[in-house]
Amino acid sequence: MPLYPESKLLDMGTQVVSISVGKKPDHEDFTVHEWLIRESSTLIHATLLSDQSERKERKISLPDYKPKDFKIYMQWLYTERVLMESGLDDDTQMNANCQSLIKGYLLGCHLGDEMYRDTIMDFLLEWNYQICTYYCQRPIFENVKTVFDSTELGDPLRKFMVDFTVWNASHDFWVKNYEDFPEHFVAMVSIGHSSRSHYGGDPPISCVKKRPCLYHCHTDETCYKKRLDR
Numbered sequence: 001m002p003l004y005p006e007s008k009l010l011d012m013g014t015q016v017v018s019i020s021v022g023k024k025p026d027h028e029d030f031t032v033h034e035w036l037i038r039e040s041s042t043l044i045h046a047t048l049l050s051d052q053s054e055r056k057e058r059k060i061s062l063p064d065y066k067p068k069d070f071k072i073y074m075q076w077l078y079t080e081r082v083l084m085e086s087g088l089d090d091d092t093q094m095n096a097n098c099q100s101l102i103k104g105y106l107l108g109c110h111l112g113d114e115m116y117r118d119t120i121m122d123f124l125l126e127w128n129y130q131i132c133t134y135y136c137q138r139p140i141f142e143n144v145k146t147v148f149d150s151t152e153l154g155d156p157l158r159k160f161m162v163d164f165t166v167w168n169a170s171h172d173f174w175v176k177n178y179e180d181f182p183e184h185f186v187a188m189v190s191i192g193h194s195s196r197s198h199y200g201g202d203p204p205i206s207c208v209k210k211r212p213c214l215y216h217c218h219t220d221e222t223c224y225k226k227r228l229d230r
């Protein structure tokens, strides 16, 4: 572990925000330094900006998300590490990790946190390199509808799911299941199939080593990978 100069010390202040996550009675309350979460989440920043009250501890509610997904987000806020409950030892754990990463990405979308979304996306790409059975692919197909319902046109996770399907789903699987997927997803996969049959080449997901921001959502040069250590 390197030693860091004192100039790296963070001054988070004493102001905190209380965030209630989940639907009652299964909700959980979290306390986060306001400075830290406002720096990262445009939603929290905007919400607190419009709250003119002078209360020392301000409250925000996220009823549509699960406490365990927020717990992972909060760990990342403070440590820049993404902690998964499951290991990487077998297919069941790999499957659970994928589910968890997708939920984390959608939480990042809701919070307007680009860095978290891009971080999670890189873990999904890593997950993609490690899986080798159909069982592990299932969370992608099972979450297509949720992702297309919860994200906007052009979202990188949509693109990832489409590219994943074009290059991994078997012909039999696609013929049997395409009618169950959202129309826009089917159209995008169809374009992907056409492109693959006309131009061939390598799967786009395999180009990430050369183009690391291919599935990132940031629109300027502020890739989290280029950010200096906090």
Ligand SMILES: [Zn+2]
Binding pocket: 118, 212, 213, 216, 218, 222, 223, 224, 225
């Ligand atoms: Zn990037």
